[in-house]
Amino acid sequence: MKSKRVQAVAALFLAANAAAGSVAFALDGDPLKLRLTTLNGWKAFELISVNDNPAGDGITYALPGTFDGIGVWSPTASTLRILVNHETADASVSEINLNYTNFKTAITNVINTGSTGGGSFVTSAQQAYGRWSSNGGSTWTTTTSNSTTTFNRFCSSQLHEANTFGVGRGFVDKIYITGEEGGTNRLFANDVANRDFYQLSGVTGNASALNGGTGGMPFDSWENAALIDTGNTTHVAMLLSPDGNTNTLQLYIGVKGKDAAGNNSSSFLARNGLAYGSSYYLRGSLPSSGTLTGGTFGTTLTTGTLTSAKLEDVDTNPNNPTQVAIGVQETGLFTLNFNLSFSGGNFNAAGSGFSVTKVLNHTNDTDGQFGDADNVDWTKTTTLNGTTYANGLIFVNEDSGTNNGEIWMVAPDGSGLTLVANTSAFANATETSGILDISTVMGYMPGSILLVANQGTDSSMSVLINPNATLVPEPGSMSLLVLGATALHRRRRR
Numbered sequence: 388m389k390s391k392r393v394q395a396v397a398a399l400f401l402a403a404n405a406a407a408g409s410v411a412f413a414l415d416g417d418p419l420k421l422r423l424t425t426l427n428g429w430k431a432f433e434l435i436s437v438n439d440n441p442a443g444d445g446i447t448y449a450l451p452g453t454f455d456g457i458g459v460w461s462p463t464a465s466t467l468r469i470l471v472n473h474e475t476a477d478a479s480v481s482e483i484n485l486n487y488t489n490f491k492t493a494i495t496n497v498i499n500t501g502s503t504g505g506g507s508f509v510t511s512a513q514q515a516y517g518r519w520s521s522n523g524g525s526t527w528t529t530t531t532s533n534s535t536t537t538f539n540r541f542c543s544s545q546l547h548e549a550n551t552f553g554v555g556r557g558f559v560d561k562i563y564i565t566g567e568e569g570g571t572n573r574l575f576a577n578d579v580a581n582r583d584f585y586q587l588s589g590v591t592g593n594a595s596a597l598n599g600g601t602g603g604m605p606f607d608s609w610e611n612a613a614l615i616d617t618g619n620t621t622h623v624a625m626l627l628s629p630d631g632n633t634n635t636l637q638l639y640i641g642v643k644g645k646d647a648a649g650n651n652s653s654s655f656l657a658r659n660g661l662a663y664g665s666s667y668y669l670r671g672s673l674p675s676s677g678t679l680t681g682g683t684f685g686t687t688l689t690t691g692t693l694t695s696a697k698l699e700d701v702d703t704n705p706n707n708p709t710q711v712a713i714g715v716q717e718t719g720l721f722t723l724n725f726n727l728s729f730s731g732g733n734f735n736a737a738g739s740g741f742s743v744t745k746v747l748n749h750t751n752d753t754d755g756q757f758g759d760a761d762n763v764d765w766t767k768t769t770t771l772n773g774t775t776y777a778n779g780l781i782f783v784n785e786d787s788g789t790n791n792g793e794i795w796m797v798a799p800d801g802s803g804l805t806l807v808a809n810t811s812a813f814a815n816a817t818e819t820s821g822i823l824d825i826s827t828v829m830g831y832m833p834g835s836i837l838l839v840a841n842q843g844t845d846s847s848m849s850v851l852i853n854p855n856a857t858l859v860p861e862p863g864s865m866s867l868l869v870l871g872a873t874a875l876h877r878r879r880r881r
Contacts, residue, residue: 422816422847423794423808423839428854431808432493432503434469434838435483435512436847444511448532451479454840454848456611456762457821458546458563459828460579461487467828470515470563470579471821471840471848472541479533480541480565480577480584482515483848491829494836498856515563516577519584523647523656527583539570542630543611543700543762543821546579552708555620559643559658566609568630574609578655585656592647592663598640598734600665601686605639608632612639613701615725616708622734623660624727626711628701635692636669636713638684640734667736669693673718674745682723682741693743699786700762704799706778712746712799714760714783720747722799746781746801754791754811757804761786765799766824769833772855780834782807784819792819792841794851796834808851810841817843832857 421433437452455472462468467490469483489508496504518527519536530536544565551557563577566588573588593602608631615624620643627637641660646652649663656662671682671693685692697716704710709725721743728738750756762784769776778799785793794807810816821840826833835856840848 420845420847421849422810422813422841422843422845423849423851424810424812425808425851426806429807430497430501430852430854431849432497434485434848434850435509437845439509439512441509441512444513446511446513448481448513450481450483450512451475451533452844452846453842454846455542455820455842456544456565457823457838457840457848458544458579459823459825459838460546460548460561461828466510468579469838469848470544470546470577472544472565474540474542474568474820474842476539476570477533477536478538478541478567479536480515480544480563482513482582483509484511486510494829494850494852497850497852515579515582516584517582519586521586521590523590523662524583524585524654538567538575540568541565542568542609545612545614545702547614551614552616556616556618557614557623558660560655562659564612564614564625566607566612568608568610572606572608572629572632574604574612574627576656576659576661581655583655585661587656587661590647591641591656591661592645592649593665594640594642594645594649594663595665596649597642597732598665599686599736600640600667600684600734602665604661604664605637605666607637610698611700611702613703613711614708615703615711615727617727617729618709619729621732622729623664624725626701626723626725627666628698628713630698633668633688633694634696634698635688635694636698638667638669640664640666665734669741671741671743673715673721674743676745676748678742678744680740680742682743684736684739699760702763702765704765704779705767712763712765712781714763715749716759716761716786717749719745719749719757720760720763720781720783720797721745746799747783747797747804754793754809755806757783757793757795759785759787761818762820762822764822764824764837766833767827769826769835771832771834771853771857776834782822782824782837784822784839786818786820790814790817790843792817794819794822794839808839810843813843813845815843815845816841816847821848826856827859830859832859 458470493503591604595602607629610630641664643660645663667684699714728735766779
């Protein structure tokens with residue numbers, strides 16, 4: 388049960404915003420769909436909600452509910468494209484297109500006046516892929532809706548830029564990675580440029596002869612996968628987080644340029660290291676405080692694996708891409724630092740390791756206290772209101788299971804914990820799920836502008852604006868639009 392104080396604050400907030408006209412208008416002009424109560428000076432407006440079907444795009448597609456992981460990129464300077472998962476029993480991923488200029492105007496208007504101005508910025512919506520393959524691209528199933536697919540509960544996600552960590556390092560193409568949290572427990576890769584959706588689990592070939600480990604891409608109850616910089620151009624590495632099933636963190640190592648049989652190939656999966664690889668279980672533990680070192684990698688589920696009942700979302704530190712943040716629902720927020728060794732062109736598991744640091748402790752499910760960590764997003768280095776965050780900021784969503792889903796901002800060292808928003812005033816809006824910093828793509832300093840989703844019957848996606856939102860200090864609009872070509876990643880819950 389929510390406290391009377393929180394209920395009173397929420398009521399006053401809604402009344403004040405309604406009187407001032409600062410509850411922003413959504414795609415369909417409905418000011419009542421915003422499912423967030425903002426706090427500590429933050430502002431918000433709704434972007435799109437369940438069942439919305441943009442008019443005039445020539446597509447009959449009403450947004451499914453249970454929003455989760457989010458990804459954003461700009462296919463052109465005039466378009467901002469959002470991908471969002473639906474964690475439903477018959478799951479899908481949606482593509483939402485925005486008019487970049489109109490959307491940026493709405494953000495500016497809310498900063499200046501508290502209202503978007505009522506202009507339209509959502510231009511179209513459809514399923515995010517036109518076909519999918521269960522066998523690496525040998526055959527395809529054409530699809531425009533979940534009536535032709537059998538996917539289950541797409542959870543969090545990441546959208547990765549080509550040359551993720553520099554020329555030749557990371558993925559070769561722009562890829563959206565997501566997985567099923569239950570059901571058939573498969574991991575998938577979406578070639579966003581061609582709108583092709585590939586199954587990875589059970590399809591990726593056995594590279595154990597080169598990398599050691601367990602061959603292929605594993606099945607598990609996938610929450611998300613964070614891409615880690617290997618420091619070379621021959622391999623990719625992903626930290627895989629399963630929420631359920633094995634409950635054990637795993638490391639995938641993929642060989643770039645090899646097909647499922649280990650032959651040279653330039654196919655989409657092969658060139659990105661997703662056609663031929665192997666995986667390892669992480670061996671170590673989550674510290675109750677401070678840092679634990681000496682983590683190793685193994686091939687069997689035995690005593691000593693890094694296991695927790697609610698391993699949630701993971702996200703790579705863009706300032707140090709061998710570091711990953713993870714929300715663990717029952718214990719708190721952690722970071723992992725990886726030292727991956729490669730010798731003779733192969734992964735050296737015995738010479739590799741990791742450490743784990745506890746950033747924030749889980750308190751409980753009480754409103755106004757940090758707990759139930761789920762979706763996480765780590766930003767680039769930023770300066771806001773005169774304060775520089777050299778290692779960026781981390782945003783954390785709570786999976787409370789009720790309608791007090793809170794959103795927090797914190798420095799990676801655990802300092803400056805700030806409550807940004809919650810869903811406590813809305814009976815049909817439960818946990819906050821996907822969260823993604825879109826500041827850079829919108830021409831702002833990191834940590835200024837975010838997308839956030841909530842679940843529940845009234846599932847919705849909203850824009851969050853930092854009270855210290857700051858434009859990137861570069862002259863000229865063209866330099867800002869160029870930033871729009873940068874892909875962003877993201878994720879989500881349970």
